Amino acid sequence: MAGGNAIRGTRVGAGPMGEAERGESAPRRRVSYWCANGHESRPAFVLDAEEPEVWDCPRCGLPAGRDEKHPPAPPRNEPYKTHLAYVKERRSDADGEAILAEALNRLRSQRGEG
Incomplete structure (x- = not known):
């Protein structure tokens, strides 16, 4: 038997209003970055923000650049030294x-x- 006043299936801040409740979001643009493994990531930036030259690939963690044909080289990992x-x-x-x-x-x- 359910008792009390708990409203099930909701969380704080959830409501039917959506974006109208929070205000309008800033206009954005998507920029493509490619890593050495060929993964493409498309983060969104505010129109007046400066895009970084290198972005970390969310799939493999390698550095990704904006040139699909010539992505940045993977970082060189030094072996453990005694x-x-x-x-x-x-x-x-x-x-x-x-x-x-x-x-x-x-x-x-x-x-x-x-």
Whole structure:
């Protein structure tokens, strides 16, 4: 048994008035963008707004441009690098050998003094 005053199937702000209740929307234009996978997206912009050169494709997430024949290239994803890979980029093998020799000499001198 249903009780109370609840109106079922409605939500706050829902009403029969529609656009007349909210006022008129600004005039808009649709602009086509294409990604490298060939997807077309057509976002709407207000007439006096400046359209961006690049738009993210809502289907695949790649950058999309306005030229269908030459869409922007997908971003290059760098593979995960370990700490050792970053160290090897900064230092040569000779630098590593010199640092290792210096650290070993320091340890040997501490042991000899202790």
